[in-house]
Amino acid sequence: MNRSEILKTVNEVFIDILDDESLVLTEETSANDVEDWDSLNHIQIVVAVEKQFKIRFTSQEILSWKTVGEMISSISSKTL
Amino acid sequence: MEQTINYIYNKIEAINPIHSKKLKKNIAFFDERYDKLADAFFKKYIQILQLQNKTLDYAIDCYLQMIADVNSETIEFLRTGKYTSSTFEEVNQRVYARPETMEYYMHGLIMSQFLWKHHYQMLDYFINTLPGYRNKTKSYLEIGVGHGLYLSKALEILDDKTTLTAVDISRTSIALAKSFINDDRIAYNLENIYDYNNGEKFDFITLGEVLEHVENPLQLLLKIYGLLSDNGVLFFTTPTNAPAIDHIYLFNNVNEIQAIIKAAGFEIESERSFLSEEVSPEKAEKFKIAILYGAFVKKAKITQ
Ligand SMILES: C[S@@+](CC[C@H](N)C(=O)[O-])C[C@H]1O[C@@H](n2cnc3c(N)ncnc32)[C@H](O)[C@@H]1O
Numbered sequence: 001m002n003r004s005e006i007l008k009t010v011n012e013v014f015i016d017i018l019d020d021e022s023l024v025l026t027e028e029t030s031a032n033d034v035e036d037w038d039s040l041n042h043i044q045i046v047v048a049v050e051k052q053f054k055i056r057f058t059s060q061e062i063l064s065w066k067t068v069g070e071m072i073s074s075i076s077s078k079t080l
Numbered sequence: 081m082e083q084t085i086n087y088i089y090n091k092i093e094a095i096n097p098i099h100s101k102k103l104k105k106n107i108a109f110f111d112e113r114y115d116k117l118a119d120a121f122f123k124k125y126i127q128i129l130q131l132q133n134k135t136l137d138y139a140i141d142c143y144l145q146m147i148a149d150v151n152s153e154t155i156e157f158l159r160t161g162k163y164t165s166s167t168f169e170e171v172n173q174r175v176y177a178r179p180e181t182m183e184y185y186m187h188g189l190i191m192s193q194f195l196w197k198h199h200y201q202m203l204d205y206f207i208n209t210l211p212g213y214r215n216k217t218k219s220y221l222e223i224g225v226g227h228g229l230y231l232s233k234a235l236e237i238l239d240d241k242t243t244l245t246a247v248d249i250s251r252t253s254i255a256l257a258k259s260f261i262n263d264d265r266i267a268y269n270l271e272n273i274y275d276y277n278n279g280e281k282f283d284f285i286t287l288g289e290v291l292e293h294v295e296n297p298l299q300l301l302l303k304i305y306g307l308l309s310d311n312g313v314l315f316f317t318t319p320t321n322a323p324a325i326d327h328i329y330l331f332n333n334v335n336e337i338q339a340i341i342k343a344a345g346f347e348i349e350s351e352r353s354f355l356s357e358e359v360s361p362e363k364a365e366k367f368k369i370a371i372l373y374g375a376f377v378k379k380a381k382i383t384q
Contacts, residue, residue: 019363031098038101040357043151044367047158056159059152 001079003027006053006072013048017041027069053079084122084136088195091140099147105358106197113204118194121229125190128259139187143195146188153323158368163327168295172249175326182252185325190227190260198354198372202317205352205374206230206286210237213284213313213376221245221282221307223273224290228257234286235263245269247276274303281309287316291337292327301344310379314346317374319356337373342380351375 001009011025018036031037037045046062049071055078065071093100110118126136156164165171175181193199210233217238222231225246235244244266248254254270269276273290285308291297297318304314320331331337334353341348356370363369 031101035101037098038105039096039099039147039151040102040359040367040369042098043154043158047155050159059155062155 001076003072003076006075006079007068009052010049010068010072010075013045013052017044017048025068027067027072029068030066049075055079084126085118087136088140088191091137092144095140096144096147099144102357103195106195109197110200114194114200117200117203117207121194125260132259139191142184142187143191144188145184146192149185149325150323153325153327157321157323163323163330165326165328166295167328168293171293171326171328176250176253179252181325182250183256186227186253186256190229190256193227193229196356197358198356198370201354202352202372202374203229203233206315207233207237209350209376210234210315214238216311216313217242217284219243219245219280219282219309220284220286221247222286222288223247223304224249224253224287224293225257225268226253226288228253228260230286230288231257231266232261235261235265243267245280245282247271247273249273273300277307280307281312282307283309283312285312285314287314289317289319291316291318292322292329292331295328297329298340298343301340301346305345305379308379312378313349314377315374316377317372320371320373321368322356322370322372331373334371334373341375341377345380346377347380349376349378 007025007027011023014025015021015023018034018041020036023034031042046057050056053075055075057074061074065074089100089103092103125139129135129139153164165174175185193203214237218241220234220238220242222234225231225248231244231246246257246266247269248257249270249272251270254268258268285304287304291300294300308314318331318337320333320337338348352374354372355364356372357364359367359369364371
């Protein structure tokens with residue numbers, strides 16, 4: 001999977017968790033740009049993304065992401 | 081007062097902006113009663129911190145440390161559907177018997193009483209309901225007293241002549257409750273509740289967020305049944321789906337809690353359920369959002 005395919009799937013997960021069909025993510029999107037991206041939803045997103053890609057993040061990774069792009073890098077390194 | 085709360089929010093926003101979004105949603109629920117209660121609390125709490133050469137910043141750090149624990153436990157819970165610990169010995173080693181952990185945990189927990197909507201709502205329910213039992217309560221016991229906030233309120237509400245007893249398994253909890261309350265009327269016992277028995281029966285027992293800490297909650301309720309006088313009342317709280325470093329018994333829903341109460345021979349006088357996040361019931365179920373359940377119960381009359 002390339003980065004833009006991963007972004008597309010991640011976007012679908014966000015739409016499902018945040019209940020917002022109109023949400024369009026880019027690699028630069030951060031929690032500041034998405035009102036409902038709070039701690040509760042963050043955790044739900046993390047676990048839903050793990051299930052979707054059949055991967056496990058480490059707690060360091062989860063804490064380190066500042067943008068969607070950084071999350072994609074973590075996913076990409078595990079789905080090679 | 082507003083100053084203190086704003087200071088806390090700003091500090092949390094700077095350190096953990098994602099968590100701060102959640103906290104801000106809670107503000108809408110805080111009414112005038114909250115302002116009065118929180119005001120009195122923070123005044124007293126800051127004084128106690130100062131006596132120990134600590135600051136409000138220390139308490140905020142403790143709170144955020146507790147949040148970090150809750151977050152990693154929640155991720156594990158959503159992955160596996162289970163709490164990470166399952167035996168009392170595990171959590172005793174991991175938490176109660178470790179002063180470093182217990183210290184930040186109890187300071188974090190006492191802060192959460194005024195930062196989390198459901199914690200405040202439960203405290204408010206307790207404070208408003210306990211006066212109805214004032215006349216009947218000559219002896220009062222709190223099990224798992226923790227930071228001591230509930231006991232401090234009972235002390236204010238109950239009659240001056242009521243005897244007050246507290247039991248907790250953690251040295252750190254007892255020390256914190258003592259410093260928070262500082263009143264000779266209370267007899268403190270550093271003990272596992274299962275080992276506690278001096279033959280006395282109590283008219284009122286409080287058990288705040290302890291049932292989920294034992295391997296067999298029914299067994300604990302039966303023990304409490306034995307400690308309660310015939311017309312005595314138990315106030316207890318416990319959450320569903322609430323992963324934490326020291327939770328071992330998982331209640332999946334409120335029905336399971338009510339069933340266990342009945343099985344132990346109690347009947348419910350009044351009860352409340354508070355969702356820990358502001359979401360729709362559907363979303364709460366899908367996301368397994370914690371519900372804090374609390375009830376005043378008494379021994380069921382045997383009808384035959
Ligand atoms: C989560 S805290 C609850 C504090 C407070 N009651 C409240 O509602 O916020 C749980 C407390 O119960 C104590 N505890 C846990 N298991 C216990 C046991 N078997 N006997 C006595 N205390 C226990 C812990 O040490 C801790 O202080």
